[in-house]
Amino acid sequence: VWSNVQAGPPDAILGxxxxxxxxxxxxxxxxxxxxxxxxxxxxxxxPSVQKAEEIVLASVPNKEYLPITGLPEFTRNAALLAYGTExxxxxxxxxxxxxSISGTGALRIGGEFLARxxxxxxxxxxxxPTWGNHIPLFRDSGLNVRSYRYFNKETVGLxxxxxxxxxxxxPEGAIVLLHACAHNPTGIDPxxxxxxxxxxxxxxxxxxxxxxxxxxxxxxGSTTKDAFAVRHFVxxxxxxxxxxxxxxxxxxxxxxxxxxxxxxxxxxxxxxxDSQLKIIIxxxxxxxxxxxxxxxxxxxxxADLYTQWESEVKGMADRIISMREKLYNSxxxxxxxxxxxxxxxxQIGMFSFTGLNPSxxxxxxxxxxxxxxxxxxxxxxxxxxxNIEYFAQSVDKAVRG
Ligand code: PMP
Numbered sequence: 001v002w003s004n005v006q007a008g009p010p011d012a013i014l015g016x017x018x019x020x021x022x023x024x025x026x027x028x029x030x031x032x033x034x035x036x037x038x039x040x041x042x043x044x045x046x047p048s049v050q051k052a053e054e055i056v057l058a059s060v061p062n063k064e065y066l067p068i069t070g071l072p073e074f075t076r077n078a079a080l081l082a083y084g085t086e087x088x089x090x091x092x093x094x095x096x097x098x099x100s101i102s103g104t105g106a107l108r109i110g111g112e113f114l115a116r117x118x119x120x121x122x123x124x125x126x127x128x129p130t131w132g133n134h135i136p137l138f139r140d141s142g143l144n145v146r147s148y149r150y151f152n153k154e155t156v157g158l159x160x161x162x163x164x165x166x167x168x169x170x171p172e173g174a175i176v177l178l179h180a181c182a183h184n185p186t187g188i189d190p191x192x193x194x195x196x197x198x199x200x201x202x203x204x205x206x207x208x209x210x211x212x213x214x215x216x217x218x219x220x221g222s223t224t225k226d227a228f229a230v231r232h233f234v235x236x237x238x239x240x241x242x243x244x245x246x247x248x249x250x251x252x253x254x255x256x257x258x259x260x261x262x263x264x265x266x267x268x269x270x271x272x273x274d275s276q277l278k279i280i281i282x283x284x285x286x287x288x289x290x291x292x293x294x295x296x297x298x299x300x301x302x303a304d305l306y307t308q309w310e311s312e313v314k315g316m317a318d319r320i321i322s323m324r325e326k327l328y329n330s331x332x333x334x335x336x337x338x339x340x341x342x343x344x345x346x347q348i349g350m351f352s353f354t355g356l357n358p359s360x361x362x363x364x365x366x367x368x369x370x371x372x373x374x375x376x377x378x379x380x381x382x383x384x385x386x387n388i389e390y391f392a393q394s395v396d397k398a399v400r401g
Pocket of ligand 1: 034101102103104105131179184212214245246247253258
């Protein structure tokens with residue numbers, strides 16, 4: 001039956017993990033995966049998450065199905081975390097929100113919802129480059145995937161002029177995907193002033209903003225600061241769609257905890273949107289998994305645990321920031337590696353776009369046992385006190401050729 005099925009290409013990032021696993025050299029480093037690692041290179045279970053799990057277990061919860069749109073307390077608290085307690089649409093009961101299978105699931109529900117119900121356009125503009133999965137995800141949702149300039153190779157910074165020009169030239173009403181903070185893969189975010197300008201263009205061109213917030217708290221260490229773009233757009237009167245993930249900021253990767261929301265005109269509109277979200281979700285997976293949402297909600301609904309969690313998120317962000325500092329110092333000051341490495345320090349979040357080219361990344365894998373994506377993206381979380389010096393020396397050698 002399946003003789004006509006062609007073998008598809010392997011997943012770009014999972015392929016790196018396989019090559020890393022097969023490598024027997026003790027110095028090997030995997031900077032491909034986008035999961036936080038502690039100072040010893042090990043997965044990190046947040047102590048606040050451990051406490052939350054104990055609270056959940058102690059309540060002896062049943063295993064009944066959740067409603068189609070998930071655990072209501074969780075979705076309410078997730079929306080509060082993103083939009084803030086002062087959010088007008090939240091106060092007015094005008095935010096439609098559903099639990100989702102982490103960020104990926106939220107984006108997919110959003111893609112499906114827009115493809116069915118957004119009246120003005122099927123075009124969605126993604127930054128170039130963007131998280132690799134955005135492209136097939138929105139295509140499979142039935143949207144027409146297009147792109148806007150984001151990254152400037154020369155400056156290893158934001159191509160703000162290109163971004164503005166492309167959004168200004170987009171057809172009226174088109175959807176624009178914005179990484180709310182800690183842009184993946186570049187680690188480059190617009191400044192608050194630049195966000196304000198983007199908001200103006202989006203308003204002027206009547207574009208529809210869809211925020212992907214996969215790293216709230218992870219970029220700056222502050223969940224409030226990282227929510228700036230989303231909250232600014234809402235304050236400016238935009239109606240937005242939003243995807244949230246708790247994979248990174250709570251370390252709940254495999255628990256698949258997320259939320260998708262849309263701000264609407266009023267409570268009646270919200271109720272209609274809710275009903276359509278249910279119609280999209282029910283035939284896909286009926287209702288979401290319960291455990292992770294309970295854990296996340298135990299944190300979001302308990303003031304002490306919430307404070308502890310915020311300090312642990314900041315701890316992860318700060319460790320990453322200190323690795324950026326160290327790597328910059330090693331390359332720029334100690335090794336005098338050819339090139340300008342300031343971007344390593346100015347970039348933000350889990351990833352850094354190093355500017356290394358495909359032949360350099362290939363040499364790093366083959367000669368130094370250092371693995372990263374071919375575009376030169378590294379997960380900063382894979383670096384630690386034990387491997388950063390070896391990494392810097394290996395980069396230095398690869399750049400010198
Ligand atoms: N959006 C972006 C920009 C991401 O980097 C990721 C994770 N790599 C996701 C969404 C989705 O992740 P998850 O489904 O694990 O929440």
